[in-house]
């Protein structure tokens with residue numbers, strides 16, 4: 576597995592490199608944002624560790640640009656807690672984040688976790704749900720369940736990117752085309768009902784997970 580580190584702090588980057596090499600990853604390192612973006616597009620790694628503040632092109636722009644053409648897992652490294660919602664959102668599209676200062680050990684653990692959940696075995700097709708949109712139904716093996724349009728929208732949105740965290744506003748934006756005002760509690764109650772329905776199809780697994788302080792994600796049991 577090849578991990579690209581985009582980080583302009585030389586010391587931090589070489590520390591990370593050491594830890595990743597020790598875990599058996601191959602690494603590449605870039606200090607300049609513009610050079611990084613070009614190289615990452617030409618020769619995509621298996622995962623990108625991306626600093627937010629960089630000389631040249633900044634981390635957000637890099638992430639947004641890469642997302643236009645690639646689903647490569649991206650972990651953002653940031654000291655700005657208030658940006659996290661946006662980073663993980665649809666606009667920027669990072670898979671995870673870690674707040675600076677962090678321990679390299681923790682970042683390696685996060686890298687492993689993100690790689691694990693973004694491997695093909697975690698894709699929705701192997702989870703096995705089938706959405707029949709014109710009938711507003713979800714099927715799993717021989718069982719099926721009717722959904723409301725809102726539940727269908729929620730499931731479709733989250734299933735498209737297993738493991739990606741959506742905040743409530745992002746879900747609202749995706750589900751309702753009119754700009755209606757919908758409370759967080761309304762979203763929570765739709766999610767709750769959707770969960771109950773998925774339970775009818777598979778009582779042994781949990782597919783929709785709450786992420787404390789942020790929102791929800793679709794993922795099998797992890």
Ligand code: CA
Nearest residue numbers: 583626628629
């Ligand atoms: Ca930096």
